[in-house]
Amino acid sequence: MRDVAQRIVSIAEGMGASYADSRVVRRERELISVKNEEVEVAHSHEDMGVGVRIIAEGAWGFSSTNRLDEKSLQNCAWRAVQVAKSSAGVRKYPVELAPEPAHRDEWVRPVEVDPFEVDRAEKLKLLTDCSKEMLREGVRVARATLVFERDTQVFANNSGSLIRQVLTESGGSLYALAVDEGNTQVRTYPCTIWHDIQGKGWETIEERDLPGNAPRVASEAMQLLSARPCPEMTTDAIIAPNELALQIHESVGHPVEADRILGHEADFAGTSFIDPDMLGELQFGSEKVNLFADPTLPGSRISYRYDDEGVEARRVDLVRDGVLVGLTTSRESAHELGMDRSAGCMRANNFDHIPLVRMPNVSLEPGDISREDLIASTERGILLDQNRSWSIDDRRLNFQFGSEVGWLIEDGQITEMVRDPIYADITPEFWSKCDAIADRDDWRIVGYACGKGTPSQDGRVAHGCSHARFSGLKVGAKNS
Ligand SMILES: [Zn+2]
Known part of the structure; x- marks a missing residue:
């Protein structure tokens, strides 16, 4: 070889x-x-x-x-x-x-x-x-x-x-x-x-x-x-890693891809609401929100030492204390953005595809509260588990996600299963609602796939996160 x-x-x-x-x-x-x-x-x-x-x-x-x-x-x-x-x-x-x-x-x-x-x-x-x-x-x-x-x-x-x-x-x-x-x-x-x-x-x-x-x-x-359909309400929603991973994928992973931001790539997942001069300026989420890309994380399907253009893997912060600070880049887009080095994010689906900027383990930092305490400290809300549907606009701002199951929470206790829950928001407003994130014991990597490019590439992705709570999220039931 x-x-x-x-x-x-x-x-x-x-x-x-x-x-x-x-x-x-x-x-x-x-x-x-x-x-x-x-x-x-x-x-x-x-x-x-x-x-x-x-x-x-x-x-x-x-x-x-x-x-x-x-x-x-x-x-x-x-x-x-x-x-x-x-x-x-x-x-x-x-x-x-x-x-x-x-x-x-x-x-x-x-x-x-x-x-x-x-x-x-x-x-x-x-x-x-x-x-x-x-x-x-x-x-x-x-x-x-x-x-x-x-x-x-x-x-x-x-x-x-x-x-x-x-x-x-x-x-x-x-x-x-x-x-x-x-x-x-x-x-x-x-x-x-x-x-x-x-x-x-x-x-x-x-x-x-x-x-x-x-x-x-x-x-x-x-x-x-x-089960009864999820009631329509504005409430505290705890989103489980299986659902939150896709939320990170669609509303963080894609909009920080430099090839979309620079207009080199707009297929499948569209462009981005982010432009390069928002770095260091955009309030992407609450100060609890820290997001990063790190292909050196062990155990993920995106663990590698070098990307597909030979760049050594390293961690890059994307959002620090709620502020946008980084992007996922290639050697070409890093140069175009005036950065001194690629973030090492280029990957191709197989030998017969050209590498594209791909999100390497774009993940949410764990917080400092146990999952049990996260639920126990929620007076009234819902726990949303496992993605069932997703929709987000081309610029990655307005979205609606559906979950397989919702669990109502009353006085810190899970009380009832509800069916067909959905929630909707706008990316920076959604992440600004994040008021608590479960700790490292609850943190895990979820392995996904992602369609991007023409000819289409069904690429590997993975996202790490733990349960996180979003205060004042609008939820309802599909078809209600
Ligand atoms: Zn994708």
């Missing part, structure tokens, strides 16, 4: 590239799903290829191939150079990159038990047992899923970097769908759409105790059928 990575960089340089980098990626993937005690998907996949990204005549070019012989590498590099030369005629200004030293390194994300070494029969038994337990509660659909991925990748550039990283990740989830006349309710654990993928091995699945949670998940879906 190292030879291929270095060879294609040198070919591109010989063809006139002033800058060239390459990524050789081998991806292994396993996805298994059991629905109502029957195997729904049992899929194993492996692919490998190289992507080369170059600058020629001041413009970007990119190409990729899954054929790694000399002739294919020559053709691939030639295509990338031709793309750059074609683009050069319409560019507004030449691409320049913030400096980054050359790195020669190797890093393997720590894994206790290799998930690809666990027997397929054991995985199927686990999922079938979960599905059976959920069906026993009377749900219509009982699905259990496991997903594992490993990327072995080598990055090289013509500044002398040569970096090998091995990134393994594991996820697994439960989904229970309960139905009666005109009413459909879902409960999931830990979350279903993205299977809460973590940058760890099979130990993630064991820690999660899917069989132990299966009866509760299905029983809650059934209870939701007879």
